[in-house]
Amino acid sequence: MGIFEALPWSFYEDDTTRFWVHYGLVLLGLLLAVITFIVQWLSPAPYGKHERTDANWGVMIPQRIGHILSDAVPDVLLFLIRNKSFSHGYKNPYVALGITLGGFFPNCLYHFVNADFIGSAHYNNNYFFDPRFIIGIVLFIVGYIINKWADWKLRSLRDRKGDDGSTGYYIPYGGLFELVTCPNYFGEFVEWIGWSIATWSAAGFVWTVFASATFFPRARHNHQW
Numbered sequence: 001m002g003i004f005e006a007l008p009w010s011f012y013e014d015d016t017t018r019f020w021v022h023y024g025l026v027l028l029g030l031l032l033a034v035i036t037f038i039v040q041w042l043s044p045a046p047y048g049k050h051e052r053t054d055a056n057w058g059v060m061i062p063q064r065i066g067h068i069l070s071d072a073v074p075d076v077l078l079f080l081i082r083n084k085s086f087s088h089g090y091k092n093p094y095v096a097l098g099i100t101l102g103g104f105f106p107n108c109l110y111h112f113v114n115a116d117f118i119g120s121a122h123y124n125n126n127y128f129f130d131p132r133f134i135i136g137i138v139l140f141i142v143g144y145i146i147n148k149w150a151d152w153k154l155r156s157l158r159d160r161k162g163d164d165g166s167t168g169y170y171i172p173y174g175g176l177f178e179l180v181t182c183p184n185y186f187g188e189f190v191e192w193i194g195w196s197i198a199t200w201s202a203a204g205f206v207w208t209v210f211a212s213a214t215f216f217p218r219a220r221h222n223h224q225w
Contacts, residue, residue, distance in 0.1 A: 025113050026202050032106060033210040040217035110210060113203040121201070136198025139190055146176065146187030154184065185215040 127133055153175070176183035192211050196204035 022113060022116055023202070025109060026206050029106075029109055029113060029203075029206040029210060032109070033206065033213040036106075036210060037213035037217060040214055041220070106210060110203075110207040114199070114201070114207060117201045117203040118199065121199075132200050133198050136194045136196070139194030140198065141194075143187045143190030143192075143194060147184050147191060148187075150176065150182075150184035150187055180219075182215070182219040185219050189215050 124130070176186065180186050189208075189212060192204075192208040196208045198204075
């Protein structure tokens with residue numbers, strides 16, 4: 001297999017049911033990413049610092065249960081973001097059911113198409129030495145480190161108390177926070193770019209597009225906040 005040669009699939013045959021189902025889901029994922037970007041750009045999802053009591057997103061449920069349902073259950077298909085699935089926390093211990101479902105169904109879709117590709121692609125035995133894999137893994141690791149550092153920084157701020165003894169959200173400073181508004185989103189964005197390159201797949205690409213459709217609008221709203 002030459003450098004940057006397309007990866008063959010065991011079902012990569014035109015007009016086969018599996019071929020059309022897979023690419024149909026990929027196209028559905030791309031459409032969902034576009035819709036998500038528009039909706040999130042107009043109004044941020046009401047959780048975290050953007051939580052609103054007037055948001056009609058359904059009944060409130062414990063946020064830890066909601067986050068496990070939205071992220072951990074789909075992770076059975078592709079065990080990638082287990083840390084965030086179990087340890088993500090917000091100031092409010094409750095989250096709207098609509099937020100949970102809004103994460104559950106897209107995660108099932110994107111995790112499935114990625115797992116379907118990884119389980120079916122015929123990677124060359126030397127693919128570990130392929131420039132795509134090496135570059136992708138390096139980017140993924142760098143993005144992971146940035147994301148974990150930024151999350152740690154934000155969590156430490158949430159534990160801080162103000163002059164009146166209250167806790168809440170504070171504006172972080174230092175490191176990448178001096179360059180970008182949300183290094184945590186930036187780090188995860190770099191992770192998924194690395195994943196797309198390492199897997200060299202349409203499934204990986206559409207997942208990165210969807211992630212970006214949530215990161216960029218929310219980072220914009222965070223900056224305005």
